[in-house]
Amino acid sequence: MGNIIVIGSASIDLVVKTDILPNAGETVMGNTFFTNPGGKGANQAVAAARLSDNVYMIGAVGDDDNGKAIIDNLNKNNVDTTFMDTIENEKSGTAHITLYDNDNRIIVVPAANNQVTPDKVLPKLEHFAKGDIIVLQHEIPEETIKAVVDYATNNDMRVILNPAPYRKIAQEIIDKVTWLTPNEIESDLLFEGRVEQALESYPRKLIITQGAKGALFYSESQQLIPGYEKKVVDTTGAGDTFNGALAVALNENKSLEEAVKFANLAGSFSVTGLGAQGAMPYSIDLESYKGDLL
Ligand code: RIB
Numbered sequence: 001m002g003n004i005i006v007i008g009s010a011s012i013d014l015v016v017k018t019d020i021l022p023n024a025g026e027t028v029m030g031n032t033f034f035t036n037p038g039g040k041g042a043n044q045a046v047a048a049a050r051l052s053d054n055v056y057m058i059g060a061v062g063d064d065d066n067g068k069a070i071i072d073n074l075n076k077n078n079v080d081t082t083f084m085d086t087i088e089n090e091k092s093g094t095a096h097i098t099l100y101d102n103d104n105r106i107i108v109v110p111a112a113n114n115q116v117t118p119d120k121v122l123p124k125l126e127h128f129a130k131g132d133i134i135v136l137q138h139e140i141p142e143e144t145i146k147a148v149v150d151y152a153t154n155n156d157m158r159v160i161l162n163p164a165p166y167r168k169i170a171q172e173i174i175d176k177v178t179w180l181t182p183n184e185i186e187s188d189l190l191f192e193g194r195v196e197q198a199l200e201s202y203p204r205k206l207i208i209t210q211g212a213k214g215a216l217f218y219s220e221s222q223q224l225i226p227g228y229e230k231k232v233v234d235t236t237g238a239g240d241t242f243n244g245a246l247a248v249a250l251n252e253n254k255s256l257e258e259a260v261k262f263a264n265l266a267g268s269f270s271v272t273g274l275g276a277q278g279a280m281p282y283s284i285d286l287e288s289y290k291g292d293l294l
Contacts, residue, residue: 001052001054001251001252002054002129002131002132002133002251003054003055003056003128003129003132003133003251004048004052004054004055004056004132004133004135004247004248004251005056005057005058005125005128005132005133005134005135006041006042006044006045006048006055006056006057006058006059006079006134006135006244006247007041007057007058007059007116007121007134007135007136007140007144007148008039008040008041008042008044008045008057008059008113008116008135008136008137008139008140009039009040009041009042009059009093009108009110009113009116009137009139009140010037010039010041010042010057010059010060010061010070010074010084010092010093010113011037011038011039011042011070011092011093011094011095011108011110011113011139012035012036012037012038012066012069012070012092012093012094012095013035013036013037013038013039013094013095013097013236013275013276014033014035014094014095014096014097015033015034015035015036015097015098015099015236015274015275016030016032016033016097016098016099017030017031017032017033017099017100018030018031018098018099018100019031019100020100021098021100034274034275036274036275036276036277036278037069037070037073037074037276037277038095038097038236038237038275038276038277039059039070039093039095039113039139040137040138040139040162040164040239040240041057041059041113041135041137041139041140042057042059042070042073042074042079043237043240043241043244043276043277043280044135044137044162044240044241044243044244044247045057045074045077045079045135045244046073046074046077046079046244046277046280047237047240047241047243047244047245047266047270047277047280048135048244048245048247048248049077049078049079049244050077050078050244050280050281050282050283051244051245051248051266051281051282051283051286052248052251052252052283053078054080054251055078055079055080056079056080056082056083056128057074057079057080057081057083057084058083058084058116058121058124058125059084059085059113059116059140060084060085060086060087060090060112060113060115060116060120061084061085061086061087061092061093061112062086062087062090062091062092062093062111062112063086063087063088063089063090064091064092066091066092066094067086067092067112070092071084071086073277077277083124083127085115085116085120087112087115090111090112090115091111091112092111092112093108093109093110093111093112093113093139094108094109094111095107095108095109096108096109097236099234099236102232102235103235104234104235104236106236108139108165110139110140113139113140114140114141116140116141116144117141117143117144118143118144118147118148121144121147121148122147122148122151125148125151125152125155125157128157129157130155130156130157131156131157131158132157132158133157133158133159133160133247133250133251134148134152134157134158134159134160135159135160135162135243135244135247136148136149136159136160136161136162137161137162137163137164137243138162138163138164138165138166138167139165142167145161145173146170146172146173149161149173149176149177150176152176153176158178158179158250159176159177159178159179160177160178160179160180160181160243160246160247160250161173161177161179161180161181162181162182162239162240162243163180163181163182163186163190164182164183164186164239165186166182166185166186166189166190168190169190174202177205178205179205179207179246179250180202180205180206180207181207181208181209181239181242181243181246182206182208182209183208183209183210183211183239184208184209184210184211187206187208195208196222199216199217199218199222200218202218203217203218203219203220204217204218204219204256205217206218207246207256207260209239209242209267210224210227211227211235211238212227212228212229212230212268212271213226213227214226214227214260214264215227215242215260215263215264217256217260219256219257223257225257225260225261225264226264227264227267227268228264228265228268229268230268230269230271230272231272232271232272233271233272233273233274233279234271234273234274234275234278234279235271236275236276237270237275237276237277237278237280238267238268238270238271239267240270240276241263241266241267241269241270241280241281242263242264242266242267243263244266244280245262245263245265245266245267246259246260246262246263248262249262249263258293261293262286262293265281265286265289265292265293266280266281266286269281269285269286
């Protein structure tokens with residue numbers, strides 16, 4: 001089995017739960033506040049490492065207490081942090097999250113995550129090999145995504161690009177990645193509303209996540225791999241869980257159909273508890289579904 005290398009953001013989430021959303025200039029009273037580890041990169045690494053060994057994270061934290069907490073949490077969750085950098089005189093990334101009406105609104109302050117630059121990342125990739133799976137998202141600089149995708153292409157490594165949060169992607173990147181996993185909103189923006197055409201243009205590459213409905217891709221015809229309905233407590237990190245689990249299944253050489261089904265199942269667990277990583281499943285949690293998986 002190869003390695004899974006998640007290259008991305010690692011942050012601390014500062015979360016407020018509220019029944020009222022303030023308008024501009026208004027103050028309202030919220031219900032609860034909590035902090036927990038987050039960042040799309042770290043979430044995806046933890047999701048993968050709860051389901052598999054050989055998961056590495058390449059990223060950066062600041063030299064503050066949050067940075068220590070982020071690294072401790074990755075270590076506790078079976079993620080290899082050998083290639084995490086601590087940046088002097090820098091703060092760790094934070095995400096400011098409002099939970100309202102069963103959904104989340106997030107503002108990310110990248111801080112140290114902006115230091116995940118090509119000069120720091122590319123030398124670390126020399127420790128990995130052909131066939132390994134790299135997982136990328138959009139909370140680190142765009143130039144890093146491009147450099148890593150080029151490196152992976154030249155070294156026969158496979159890439160999952162989860163284009164979250166949305167930003168424009170160069171056609172060259174779309175062509176070079178192995179799998180592209182936007183959600184419905186991101187795919188609509190990326191393909192300017194021509195989502196059906198895009199699915200057909202990128203068969204078995206473009207996988208569009210649709211929350212509890214499941215995930216769509218094209219293979220001779222449009223395939224909807226249905227999701228699993230679960231009681232929603234907090235949707236934060238559901239997409240990250242999908243991507244981490246997808247990497248695990250693809251690394252185990254499962255077919256795309258099987259891999260997406262497995263990722264849907266893992267994603268469904270993640271919404272059942274508070275926090276991005278709070279309810280991400282461990283392998284044992286998925287045992288009883290074995291017969292149902294393809
Ligand atoms: O995808 C959820 C994550 O997005 C949160 O954990 C937060 O850190 C933001 O980056």
